[in-house]
Amino acid sequence: MTRACIFPGQGSQSVGMSRALADAFPQARLVFEEVDAALGENLSRLMFEGPADELTLTTNAQPALMAASLATLRVLEAERGLDIGRDVACLAGHSLGEYTALAAGGTFSITDAARLLRLRGAAMQRAVAPGAGAMAALIGPDAETAGAIAAEAAGGEVCEVANDNGAGQVVLSGTKAAVERALTIAQARGVRRAVMLNVSAPFHCSLMESAAEAMRDALSGVALGVPIVPVYANVLAGPVTDPEAIRAALVAQVTGTVRWRECVLAMASAGVDSFHELGAGKVLTGLVKRIVPTAAAGAVGTPEDVAAFPDLR
Known part of the structure; x- marks a missing residue:
């Protein structure tokens, strides 16, 4: 062992x-x-x-x-x-x-x-000022797919892959508006579940x-x-x-x-x-x-x- x-x-x-x-x-x-x-x-x-x-x-x-x-x-x-x-x-x-x-x-x-x-x-x-950032969990996609969703959602703001946890669980982090856009894009792409997380700051992003x-x-x-x-x-x-x-x-x-x-x-x-x-x-x-x-x-x-x-x- x-x-x-x-x-x-x-x-x-x-x-x-x-x-x-x-x-x-x-x-x-x-x-x-x-x-x-x-x-x-x-x-x-x-x-x-x-x-x-x-x-x-x-x-x-x-x-x-x-x-x-x-x-x-x-x-x-x-x-x-x-x-x-x-x-x-x-x-x-x-x-x-x-x-x-x-x-x-x-x-x-x-x-x-x-x-x-x-x-x-x-x-x-x-x-980051309170309320300015956010994080969201995507359940289902791999890290590459989640990264593409984040890049599309960024739109001049910040939306990045914060955690590649495995087992189809990827967390995005960035400005609140960009992360919200990522949820919409994820749902349109058929991601099984996409939810905002109750966190105090947008960790593990720029x-x-x-x-x-x-x-x-x-x-x-x-x-x-x-x-x-x-x-x-x-x-x-x-x-x-x-x-x-x-x-x-x-x-x-x-x-x-x-x-x-x-x-x-x-x-x-x-x-x-x-x-x-x-x-x-x-x-x-x-x-x-x-x-x-x-x-x-x-x-x-x-x-x-x-x-x-x-x-x-």
């Missing part, structure tokens, strides 16, 4: 996530304490108790999801003997999950990951350029190490280990397409046949099962999940 650990992105958060893990395992509590200290606030209480609308804010959801995933990883290391360098072939994460993957691989610390994600969330929120610049500045001040196993970068759909390549990929990711389908296919082509989603929710697990039906995939985020995970000692 060749394993990959994968880490979820925004949208997987929910009030109460990881609370049972923190109650059961001191290793999880230590991660939450480190993130709280890094941010100078009690983010873990917000994760455990809500309110939901505050947890959903980009500035909170991003570091919270990272904390949930790394708490799960630390528990698996302690309780099931998981060793990333020995037992895992590669790591990957969806959007903010790429930061989680890099922290899991030792490229930077949990403290640095928390601070970078807090800054990233704030910069992305500031990049409207995020100011946020990309903010991350370039922030990342320039953080020492990056070589990950202990390759991390598959969203914008490259391939493995990176060189710190400067990692830095460049993280900056490009802010305005670039999350090529998740291609990442999963590339990992499978490299021999991965078992995917473990660590943290909140099961979104990536479902996508993997549809992208590579022959692969094993499962989510770990609760004490019960930890108990069911194979002992690797």
Whole structure:
């Protein structure tokens, strides 16, 4: 069995996530304490108790999801003997999950990951005035078809492919009017389903350029190490280990397409046949099962999940 650990992105958060893990395992509590200290606030209480609308804010959801995933990883290391360098072939994460993957691989610390994600969330929120941007999900078309719809809809504005999630799920991002035009075009072309998403900003498109610049500045001040196993970068759909390549990929990711389908296919082509989603929710697990039906995939985020995970000692 060749394993990959994968880490979820925004949208997987929910009030109460990881609370049972923190109650059961001191290793999880230590991660939450480190993130709280890094941010100078009690983010873990917000994760455990809500309110939901505050947890959903980009500035909170991003570091919270990272904390949930790394708490799960630390528990698996302690309780099931998981060793990333020995037992895992590669790591990957969806959007903010790429930061989680890099922290899991030792490229930077949990403290640095928390601070970078807090800054990233704030910069992305500031990049576009409220109501000026939008995102929409197209269900059915492949990325090439969705890209053609986006290009036709742009009309001098911005409409781009933000996420190629696989399994016929592509997300568009851009100015509100252009994304609305894309829905009309998609419906005219017989796309099975096309819906606006309830998001606070148009992520992963060129409207995020100011946020990309903010991350370039922030990342320039953080020492990056070589990950202990390759991390598959969203914008490259391939493995990176060189710190400067990692830095460049993280900056490009802010305005670039999350090529998740291609990442999963590339990992499978490299021999991965078992995917473990660590943290909140099961979104990536479902996508993997549809992208590579022959692969094993499962989510770990609760004490019960930890108990069911194979002992690797």
